Amino acid sequence: MASTLLGSEPPRLPSRRLVQAGALFGLAEGTVRVALSRMVKAGELHNVDGSYELAGDLVSRQRRQRESLLGERRPWRGSWRLAVVVAEARSAGERLDLRRAMRTLRLAERREGVWARPDNLDPRRFGAERAVIDSQCEWYEAEVADDAALAGALWDLDGWAREAQALRERMDGLIGRLEDDDRRALAPGFVLAAGVLRHVQADPLLPSDLEPAGWPGSELRLDYDRYDGAFRSVLRGWFLEWE
Known part of the structure; x- marks a missing residue:
């Protein structure tokens, strides 16, 4: 549930949307609601008028995620x-x-x-x-x-670059399905998006003078921007099916 909110702007969603997101992974509504209640008790979420929003350390995590995607x-x-x-x-x-x-x-x-x-x-x-x-x-x-x-x-710069390239290849393998509105790509697409977001947060954002030759940071972000647009388009269609 946290990953769904971390990927939302603003980081606030109605409970029904989070239940729908859980359904992508075969989670029952009751299971999702119990998880949300536990996160509220742990100070990770706020429950405001039937919607849930990030709280505590997760707010800082989303700010870091946003900074990581911008790469400024x-x-x-x-x-x-x-x-x-x-x-x-x-x-x-x-x-x-x-x-x-x-x-x-x-x-x-x-x-x-x-x-x-x-x-x-x-x-x-x-x-x-x-x-x-x-x-x-x-x-x-x-x-x-x-x-x-x-x-x-x-920093393990070579290791970061290898993983970035692997993520780019995985996005390339899924984006065609997403652009074809294949709903079956949503669950693996969600997992992959979360992996990319974790990885860009590990980018040290070095000065360009210190980046190794062929550093894939900019390319990873550009690929993710296109991938994220395709993923969100399919996800909106998935949500509309529940209306």
């Missing part, structure tokens, strides 16, 4: 941002919160307690996550001798 970056002037842990006696919960915040702001851990990324993203975004980092770390600006080598040490 600032001009890079060659410097890096370092966040160094200085807080002492941190609880396990605080450590986990810090890791989540670092991932949201797309920093990677160079060694224990030292996180870094090129300074090419707007530092004002994700204020709540930035506050978590500020409460445990000090920030530094640095220049390094070999920017590309550091980027390669922080």
Whole structure:
């Protein structure tokens, strides 16, 4: 259910739409409604006048998803941002919160307690996550001798590129069915869309100077834009059948 709302703009749907989405995967209405109630109790959803909308960490997750699809970056002037842990006696919960915040702001851990990324993203975004980092770390600006080598040490760039290419091939294999209004493609199409969205969130959004040759980030996003349009068109038809 969360994936359905994460893919919606705004992230709010009537309960009947979520029941219909569950039916794509053979889920009974009662099963879907129980799952929704549990998510409300867990603080992941709000129930407002018979509709459900994202809440809590899922709101931040959708913002990160949106940022990931846009892929917007600032001009890079060659410097890096370092966040160094200085807080002492941190609880396990605080450590986990810090890791989540670092991932949201797309920093990677160079060694224990030292996180870094090129300074090419707007530092004002994700204020709540930035506050978590500020409460445990000090920030530094640095220049390094070999920017590309550091980027390669922080992120598995080859692995990300291989998976991106595999996702592009899978979308290419399904988009024809979606454009032909094949309702049987909705369930596998939904799973594939969720996989693409997870993967773009793992894109470090490096400066173009640091991207390996043939980096497929832009192509993956362009392919997904077309794929998403075809998928949503078929999904609207599916929903209309329930009216």
